Amino acid sequence: MKFIDEARIEVIAGDGGNGVASFCREKFRPFGGPDGGDGGRGGSIWAVADRNINTLVDYRFSKLHKAKDGENGRGADCYGKGADDIFLRMPVGTLITDRNTDEVIADLTEHGQQVELVKGGEGGWGNIHFKTSTNRAPRQRTEGKEGERRELRLELKVLADVGLLGMPNAGKSTFITAVSNARPKIADYPFTTLHPNLGMVRVSHEKSFVIADIPGLIEGAADGAGLGIQFLKHLQRTGLLLHIVDLAPFDENVDPVKEAKALIKELRKYDESLYEKPRWLVLNKLDVLNEDERKKKVKDFVKRFGWKGPVFEISALNREGCDDLITEIYAYLEQKRTQEQRSQETQMKEEAQGILSIDPDDPRFKIIEE
Template identity: 65%
Template sequence: MKFVDEAYIDVAAGNGGNGCVSFRREKFIPFGGPNGGDGGRGGSVYAVADVNLNTLIDYRYARRHEARNGEHGRGSDQYGAAAEDIVLRMPVGTIISDAETGEVMAELLVPGEKVLIAKGGDGGFGNLHFKSSTNRAPRQATKGWPGQGFKLKLELRVLADVGLLGMPNAGKSTLIAAISNARPKIADYPFTTLHPNLGVVRVAPEKSFVVADVPGLIEGAAEGAGLGHRFLRHLQRTRLLLHLVDIAPFDEGADPVKQVRAIVAELKKYDPELHAKPRWIVLNKIDMIPEEEREARVKDFVRRLRWKGPVFRISGLTREGCEPLIQAVYEHVAAHRAPAVELPDVRFEPQPEPAPEPQAPVSDDPRFR
């Protein structure tokens, strides 16, 4: 399935039904009075976060979503039926915003979360609603209220704990395939990854975190080079960035230090908050360097970059050094996760005893015994 992380749609809620002006007319019942019913409510449009979806491709081709109008009121005290609501299922992590004003209307961050996008119009009042002791034959009714309509922009930002960042062919797809259940396309040419991939890393039976692999970023992406900044939005919700560096580039003229600085500059141009996220350096393809040269190569890289943060040496191909990296990442993610909110179990809470019923006062007079 093609990965689509942005779409524009039109939604329109249904209008409310009109109220009815009617009177009861039967042969032997004079002055039957008003019996015009109210109109029905128009259908609303809701959005629901569905964990089984991971793309917005359904909304790339179906752009108009319109709910039905409510039925009009009728005579004989008949109220109009309310229209059914429309439920749009979207991936978890979707941001819904007004395409005209840019205002964010909702963010679907919790699986199963349901939000109202466009409210249906209320039904109008029939003349039955206006009868009173002084107005026994009302001849007025109101029309139904119009439903809301919006032009919406849908933007998907995947929910992941850790994001992989690096130049093309740095080994991001190889690493996520080695440590998780993801199976991205891996090849020996740049820009093999064309869309984000998510993988779940199992540290223990009940310990895991989610890793996101995005297409490679190169210098000049802000001006449209490569795939640009299109997929960096998927790293904005991560808690940690792993900056993969090819410590043994195939091109002898390539300098890993300059590549790191170029990507950091692009991050700062795109979003200062993303640039400020915790970032660890992961030196990949360490297996391509002789063992006697590894330590000197790593020290030279750290000295030239003037890096004071964590540095890991791994090989995504042979999984060398991956286990210490996984353990350190999990400890960092677990320490920064929001504590789970435990809801009280009300099924077995003791119910309050009902108050005793008041009893008649007891009198000593034998006549009241």
């Protein structure tokens, strides 16, 4: 199935039912008084995050979602029935924005998360509510309110801890196959990967993380060339990027340094925040080089590329160096989670101290002596 990561839909909540003006007409009860009931509430529409769904394909073909209206009130104190709400199941990682205002309505990041997209209209009041000691036969009633309506843009951003960057045929799919449970298509021609792939990397029985692979980038991608730029947004949620470079291309005229610099240029042109993310350099396909040539090429690449960050030498085909890389990635992610948790705890303590602390000069806390 083709990977669908964007959709546009319209959601319309139900209108509230109208209240009714009615009077009791039972036998032996002359002047029975008002008995008009209220209208029912219109149906609302909710978005629900579901981890069992991984595309937005359903919303490409079903673009209009409308809830039912509430029933009108009736006599004999009968209230109209409220309409049922509609729940739209969406993949975890869906970003929902208003197409007209660009307001972010919801970011579905957890399974089971529910967000109200549009609210149903409240039902109108029947004349039973307008009865007073001086107005015993009221004929007033109110109509139900209209339900909300919105035009929405759905955008799926996959949730992963690590993202893979690289030119076409750099070996990203081979790498994610070697270290995770993902099984993407692998072939000896560029642009084999046509949609993002997610894989679970298991370091040990209780230690794991998620890795994402997107189609390869080419020069001019930020201006719309190629496929990778369409899926770069999926890497915005990742905590670490792996820049995979083919250090032994089949074409001798291809310069790995030039390609790597072109990719970084496109990345920065697309999104500065994505460019600033932590990034590691992974030199791939070193199994086709002898030891002396390998050392020479690695040293030459790092020097010409001007790289000062972490460098890993691997061969994804035979898993050489992959285990060490996976161990380092997990240690980095754990350290980052620990720092974020400590930062949150510190912030919570500071907020608690701010709430509990009393300023003696605050007039609200002055002691009154009698």
